[in-house]
Amino acid sequence: MTAPFSWIRPEPWGIHVVPADAWVDPSRPVPRALVTHGHADHARGGHGITIATPATLAIMELRYNTRAGASPVEYGETVAIGGGVSATYLPAGHVLGSAQILLELGGERVIITGDYKRAPDPTCAPFAVTPCDIFITEATFGLPVFTHPPIAEEIAKLLDARTENPDACVLVGAYALGKAQRVIAELRAAGHSDTIWLHGAMEAMCRLYEEHGVMLGDLRLVSDAPSKDAMRGAIILAPPSALNDRWSRRLPDPITAMASGWMRVRARARQRGVELPLVISDHADWNELTRTITEVNPQETWITHGREEALLRWCELSQRRARALALVGYEDEDD
Amino acid sequence: MEAFAALLDALVYTTSRNRKLALIAAYLRQAPDPDRGWALAALTDGLDFPAVKASTIRNLMTERVDPQLWALSRDFVGDTAETASLLWPEPDNPAAQADLSVAEVVERLTALTRTTAPKELPALFDRMDAKGRYALIKLATGGMRVGVSARLAKTAFALAFDVAVEEVEEYWHALTPPYTELFAWGADGGAPPDLAGVPRFRPFMLAHPLEDSEVDLKDYAAEWKWDGIRVQLVRAGGETRVYSRSGDDISASFPELLTVLPMDAVLDGELLVRGSAQGGEAGGAASFNALQQRLGRKTVSAKMLKEAPAFVRLYDVLLLDGQDWREHPWKSRRATLEGLMPRLPASHFDLSQLVEAEDFAALAAIRDTARDEAIEGLMLKHRESPYVAGRKVALWYKWKRDPLLIDCVVMYAQRGSGKRSSFHSDFTFGCWDGDPDAGAELLPVGKAYTGFTDAELKQLDKFVRQNTLNRFGPVREVKRELVFEVAFDSVHTSKRHKSGLAMRFPRIHRIRWDKPAHEADRLESLRGLIKD
Numbered sequence: 001m002t003a004p005f006s007w008i009r010p011e012p013w014g015i016h017v018v019p020a021d022a023w024v025d026p027s028r029p030v031p032r033a034l035v036t037h038g039h040a041d042h043a044r045g046g047h048g049i050t051i052a053t054p055a056t057l058a059i060m061e062l063r064y065n066t067r068a069g070a071s072p073v074e075y076g077e078t079v080a081i082g083g084g085v086s087a088t089y090l091p092a093g094h095v096l097g098s099a100q101i102l103l104e105l106g107g108e109r110v111i112i113t114g115d116y117k118r119a120p121d122p123t124c125a126p127f128a129v130t131p132c133d134i135f136i137t138e139a140t141f142g143l144p145v146f147t148h149p150p151i152a153e154e155i156a157k158l159l160d161a162r163t164e165n166p167d168a169c170v171l172v173g174a175y176a177l178g179k180a181q182r183v184i185a186e187l188r189a190a191g192h193s194d195t196i197w198l199h200g201a202m203e204a205m206c207r208l209y210e211e212h213g214v215m216l217g218d219l220r221l222v223s224d225a226p227s228k229d230a231m232r233g234a235i236i237l238a239p240p241s242a243l244n245d246r247w248s249r250r251l252p253d254p255i256t257a258m259a260s261g262w263m264r265v266r267a268r269a270r271q272r273g274v275e276l277p278l279v280i281s282d283h284a285d286w287n288e289l290t291r292t293i294t295e296v297n298p299q300e301t302w303i304t305h306g307r308e309e310a311l312l313r314w315c316e317l318s319q320r321r322a323r324a325l326a327l328v329g330y331e332d333e334d335d
Numbered sequence: 336m337e338a339f340a341a342l343l344d345a346l347v348y349t350t351s352r353n354r355k356l357a358l359i360a361a362y363l364r365q366a367p368d369p370d371r372g373w374a375l376a377a378l379t380d381g382l383d384f385p386a387v388k389a390s391t392i393r394n395l396m397t398e399r400v401d402p403q404l405w406a407l408s409r410d411f412v413g414d415t416a417e418t419a420s421l422l423w424p425e426p427d428n429p430a431a432q433a434d435l436s437v438a439e440v441v442e443r444l445t446a447l448t449r450t451t452a453p454k455e456l457p458a459l460f461d462r463m464d465a466k467g468r469y470a471l472i473k474l475a476t477g478g479m480r481v482g483v484s485a486r487l488a489k490t491a492f493a494l495a496f497d498v499a500v501e502e503v504e505e506y507w508h509a510l511t512p513p514y515t516e517l518f519a520w521g522a523d524g525g526a527p528p529d530l531a532g533v534p535r536f537r538p539f540m541l542a543h544p545l546e547d548s549e550v551d552l553k554d555y556a557a558e559w560k561w562d563g564i565r566v567q568l569v570r571a572g573g574e575t576r577v578y579s580r581s582g583d584d585i586s587a588s589f590p591e592l593l594t595v596l597p598m599d600a601v602l603d604g605e606l607l608v609r610g611s612a613q614g615g616e617a618g619g620a621a622s623f624n625a626l627q628q629r630l631g632r633k634t635v636s637a638k639m640l641k642e643a644p645a646f647v648r649l650y651d652v653l654l655l656d657g658q659d660w661r662e663h664p665w666k667s668r669r670a671t672l673e674g675l676m677p678r679l680p681a682s683h684f685d686l687s688q689l690v691e692a693e694d695f696a697a698l699a700a701i702r703d704t705a706r707d708e709a710i711e712g713l714m715l716k717h718r719e720s721p722y723v724a725g726r727k728v729a730l731w732y733k734w735k736r737d738p739l740l741i742d743c744v745v746m747y748a749q750r751g752s753g754k755r756s757s758f759h760s761d762f763t764f765g766c767w768d769g770d771p772d773a774g775a776e777l778l779p780v781g782k783a784y785t786g787f788t789d790a791e792l793k794q795l796d797k798f799v800r801q802n803t804l805n806r807f808g809p810v811r812e813v814k815r816e817l818v819f820e821v822a823f824d825s826v827h828t829s830k831r832h833k834s835g836l837a838m839r840f841p842r843i844h845r846i847r848w849d850k851p852a853h854e855a856d857r858l859e860s861l862r863g864l865i866k867d
Contacts, residue, residue, distance in 0.1 A: 270348065
């Protein structure tokens, strides 16, 4: 080991753990990948060995049909990944199976968060604040305008829209992995026990969540509805791409809602033709990002993707060392 | 303010016209007086609080938020009011404060001065949540941008109280916010506002574009469509006012017209400046460019009155000597107008002449010459048409001459606002000042942000991002590679631009992905089209 932390090297297509020749969330196939969670911009198929939590591996198998080379690690478990480097997977609170990865070599500790949030989520384990030297954080919502309200308020808005429009239906655009299940679980927690109708693209993931112990209640597919009228007054979930698609023509007078952190900004909602914006995100908002950096209190903060300029500025104002990494391929337009 | 803020928010997320009407109508029925009147004025940009500007808000924010974080946020959100509403530090206990009425807010904003605004506004902000602050800042700085035109608001009023929209429109412009008399009549079943002796606006009759059809000249009369601004000249109770097409009172900009109408009347015509650019000496009118310097002024200097004297070229008569002519056919109104001309001073009035032609083909040939005469095109009016508000099918047509086209190279792109805040949608383009292969340069000749589809906007945005040379805040300088075929109505000399030219109504006609930039047009081609 020469210079401190020279064993960890950010490249445009992922973070390279040099002595182990392993990559964290690489955007191209590599022999050895450490994957934080199952979203497509972090988890891709085609790696030799994939080290991830069992839930993440199950999600990847469902989505990319990749079973070969799966190497499961439980939360809190530490594994040697070669070159003297050890990796510990810690809950990130983002979606089912999501992990921060703590890498250690010669007493130097680096955490890569992947995506994370601090708000409570009944569908996944909460973020674990863990001390480290270098904290590599996301910054999807890294602007002070982004503050996500308590989810109960947004769920109440959704339920109100349904009550006010008994002859219509509320169509909620939600990411098929994580967001959809969280919205359903929160609806159930708010006492909504009616059938929730799903776009076909969501079915398998909901089933996977249930297999992992997240109960979602009575779910049915829109394609199995006996008639349009059967869905009047109902809540329907679909991926954001289906909102203004021909698919939605089979629904009874849908009110278009979208569950996303971007809905905080009116123009974003208008661009997508959203009538009922629900500010629900699985990413940390501005306050969560800055609170997390403060609590973890690393020597240095690296910012992977999102609105890194503003978070860098905050670090500067808070007299914290920070740098932005130019990683490609991490997009989260729908969250 | 809560109900108004909720209305504003609902309007933001509603694109359907009917749904917007229903939302506004429901608010107007439920809100108390005078709140609903103030709200109506705010929605139609009828309020002005000179002490509060966008810069006032910006300064308030940068005193509380790091200027760099403010700038990054404002750039992303694309709207000062919204950014400020989101970034304002949440008060500790907003719920403990009683909701302010719209009237109270208006009263407080009216009392503000440039000096007191920065001290008083924070107290107001602290009494609201983000939604309320957004409504408050929009109310204070104007420009709601929620797709509510004055016409839509009037229609909503008519819908809310089941009255005729034409009546609403007639009273509306004679009253001032909060339109107490309008609500007393419409909402509470009182007598119509007493407007006798008030020189009030009457809704304009408008024309449909004549697409690819023909009309029979036995049924339709033709007139030139002059390139000025359409006005209504109204005299009642000894006072004369000039109204623009939208019903704005623009009398202050044209004092020379306020003393020359010798009888009570309502006349429809084109406001023009004396000159010879349109239709030569016989046309008697200067180009729109000359008129433009007279627009939007609160006071007019004697020099300007002398150099750019305004007059009205009359098209129609609505009321005269106490008689309402609107129900009468166009041919009777025309005869009345012709009979009226000798009673009007020629210094400030003339008559829009009819264009006589054998048949439609002959008229088309005459229209083709309009380019040389620098006239906008022709109007076709049904000889039996009454004067009715709005655009009614088959009564009046406008038959504009074809636009001019020129190929320009995109030079700069700016991020749009509102709905387009994540797209580069405003383009500045230029023409070559010589032979591009011999080292000529591009000089900007115009700016446009319309004429493309949403799908094309996405492609253009992608082009801009991939071909950025420099960034200046929201503006990007791009590689000189993409050619636009730009359509425009006319081109004039201008001292404001380095190229010495200014286009009127430029819009993007076609995106020429196929055309190499060096084949775009040169300035000399554009200069050749000037008709000043």
